[in-house]
Amino acid sequence: MGRLWHVAVYLFVVGFVLNLVGIVGHVLVSSFARRWFATPLPNAFTTAWYAYSWREFQLDQVLTVTLVVAASVTALALGLGFPAAYLLARHDFRAKNALLLLFFLPLLIPQMTYGIPLATTLYRYRIGGTVAGVIAANLVPMLPLAIFVLLPFFEQISVNLEWAARVHGASRFQLFRRVIVPLAVPGLLTAGLLVLVTTIANFELTFLLSGAGSQTLVVALYYAVFAAGMRPIYSVDAMAVIYMALVLALLVLVLRFVRPTQMVFRLDRRN
Amino acid sequence: MISALSFRLTKRFGTRTVLDEFALEVHGGEFVTFLGPSGCGKSTALNLLAGLIPATSGEIRLDGSPIDHLPPERRGFGMVFQNYALFPHLTVFDNVAFGLALRARPRAEIAQRVRRMLQLVRLTEFEARYPSQLSGGQQQRVAIARALAVEPRLLLLDEPLSNLDAKLRLEMRSELKRLHADLRLTSIYVTHDQSEALSLSDRVVVLRDGRVMQVGTPAEIHDRPRTRFVADFMGYRNFFPVTVDRIEPGGLVVARGKDVTLTGRPVTPLAPGSAAVAAVRPEDVELTAELAGPNVVRGTVRLTEYLGREHDVEVALDSGTMVMARVERPVEVGSAVGLRLPSERVVVLPAGDGA
Numbered sequence: 250m251g252r253l254w255h256v257a258v259y260l261f262v263v264g265f266v267l268n269l270v271g272i273v274g275h276v277l278v279s280s281f282a283r284r285w286f287a288t289p290l291p292n293a294f295t296t297a298w299y300a301y302s303w304r305e306f307q308l309d310q311v312l313t314v315t316l317v318v319a320a321s322v323t324a325l326a327l328g329l330g331f332p333a334a335y336l337l338a339r340h341d342f343r344a345k346n347a348l349l350l351l352f353f354l355p356l357l358i359p360q361m362t363y364g365i366p367l368a369t370t371l372y373r374y375r376i377g378g379t380v381a382g383v384i385a386a387n388l389v390p391m392l393p394l395a396i397f398v399l400l401p402f403f404e405q406i407s408v409n410l411e412w413a414a415r416v417h418g419a420s421r422f423q424l425f426r427r428v429i430v431p432l433a434v435p436g437l438l439t440a441g442l443l444v445l446v447t448t449i450a451n452f453e454l455t456f457l458l459s460g461a462g463s464q465t466l467v468v469a470l471y472y473a474v475f476a477a478g479m480r481p482i483y484s485v486d487a488m489a490v491i492y493m494a495l496v497l498a499l500l501v502l503v504l505r506f507v508r509p510t511q512m513v514f515r516l517d518r519r520n
Numbered sequence: 521m522i523s524a525l526s527f528r529l530t531k532r533f534g535t536r537t538v539l540d541e542f543a544l545e546v547h548g549g550e551f552v553t554f555l556g557p558s559g560c561g562k563s564t565a566l567n568l569l570a571g572l573i574p575a576t577s578g579e580i581r582l583d584g585s586p587i588d589h590l591p592p593e594r595r596g597f598g599m600v601f602q603n604y605a606l607f608p609h610l611t612v613f614d615n616v617a618f619g620l621a622l623r624a625r626p627r628a629e630i631a632q633r634v635r636r637m638l639q640l641v642r643l644t645e646f647e648a649r650y651p652s653q654l655s656g657g658q659q660q661r662v663a664i665a666r667a668l669a670v671e672p673r674l675l676l677l678d679e680p681l682s683n684l685d686a687k688l689r690l691e692m693r694s695e696l697k698r699l700h701a702d703l704r705l706t707s708i709y710v711t712h713d714q715s716e717a718l719s720l721s722d723r724v725v726v727l728r729d730g731r732v733m734q735v736g737t738p739a740e741i742h743d744r745p746r747t748r749f750v751a752d753f754m755g756y757r758n759f760f761p762v763t764v765d766r767i768e769p770g771g772l773v774v775a776r777g778k779d780v781t782l783t784g785r786p787v788t789p790l791a792p793g794s795a796a797v798a799a800v801r802p803e804d805v806e807l808t809a810e811l812a813g814p815n816v817v818r819g820t821v822r823l824t825e826y827l828g829r830e831h832d833v834e835v836a837l838d839s840g841t842m843v844m845a846r847v848e849r850p851v852e853v854g855s856a857v858g859l860r861l862p863s864e865r866v867v868v869l870p871a872g873d874g875a
Binding site: 407409410412413414415416417418419420423427428431432 | 608
């Protein structure tokens, strides 16, 4: 019985990996194929589709937008999330739990539900369709994410540490520079990387807000597949591989610093 | 070195008064202890002095000039916390150097002073370690070195020994005593432990519910508690409600209770006929062969506890009152004993707990 179970699990894992390798492998192989029809493998390989898609889909511009959006959202989410999380960790007030729940909502509910009214509003103010609009829309779920990741990091910094720093000569500013920020570095790193990856991977909000010059890689990929006109499938596959490589590289980076099991959102009070 | 610190502080959290017009004058070089149970306001008083929380009203003067408006970093104090509060991201050296680095002292001077401080607390070989690599006692010594390094005008210690185990606590107590004897820093020490207060202090302030119950030298507090609360805190376990009968020519008071007629020392003037409480420590109760007489009570042993050198004995008097005694020779449970309450060891306090 136990043996049978082991075999079943083993088969399942093998099947899962094969499936994944099959899908990813197919895209990967196709992106390098000169052409690929009824044969198990293409007859000839080329890297020409990468050059083609880079040119055709203006990937230099798309990648620049993607990185600008991701970097700006990360910087703003950390810049605004840091003081917010610090204040939430240090002060107890009556509406705190309600406020935290309110912050949590953009992370809980599907992005489409608030994305469309948000897009309508932003287009009305002529921010929609611009890079700034994409950044603003992405901040709606990313700022709460940054706050929630940072909050437990601040909560575990004892108030006595701050007091010890103050008594022994640290001004408020020096307290932050010499004690709070160094102790919050793991939190900032965790929050920053998570926001970065999530922003790069975000489709709905970016899709709703981006115009011609403000598409990120995912959205450009979507248009490459579904927009009118004929494109060689190999070039779309090349673009998909570029996207996968980018996300994979970031994911490896994230997992070096963030242990997913350590990510616990604490909503209860301290002590 | 400061020559005087004086303060008068009131602190309310909402409607709750934590400190009520707590006023004191501390002399330069003095070691003063705030002693009281948890919630008496002693730690709050310390945090107010440090400037870490704002006072509701009152003022603090250092050498005559008010310092209330100064933020904590400009008061020039040192502070030691119960949970050490060492910076986990800094080495022992950098922890001790923290205050000096902020004062932008020359690097060589900082290194020299840090090494001297580490020598003082006997941690020289640990300067490259991080706090998490140290034992609790070592961490607290680093915290003390950090507070001393800034040459504080006033040293504040908030239950610095409470997190240590019993043996280490005694060691650290002697170490603190030695440091104060060497440096003569004006120090304010907060504790709920009467033995710490007695052994370390020049003066003890007993606090209860944010009010001063008694201020005095350790000996005064120990031998002449002025209220039942202070007596209780100082180890008096036996309390007899009595009525003052007369005052003897030597100043001793003769008081009559339902269990016994006692002669004892009054700590405040008492008028004949007034209600009072006679108090005596278990250590001062003696076994006696007499079963009646002045300052002698009689009862049955209910419980004995072997402590090694001594025995704690619980004796039920005929009236039902329990008397605790600490005696050197064993007694049997159930046996009838006489207990003498030596009149020089009995204190007579006014009834009620007026401050």
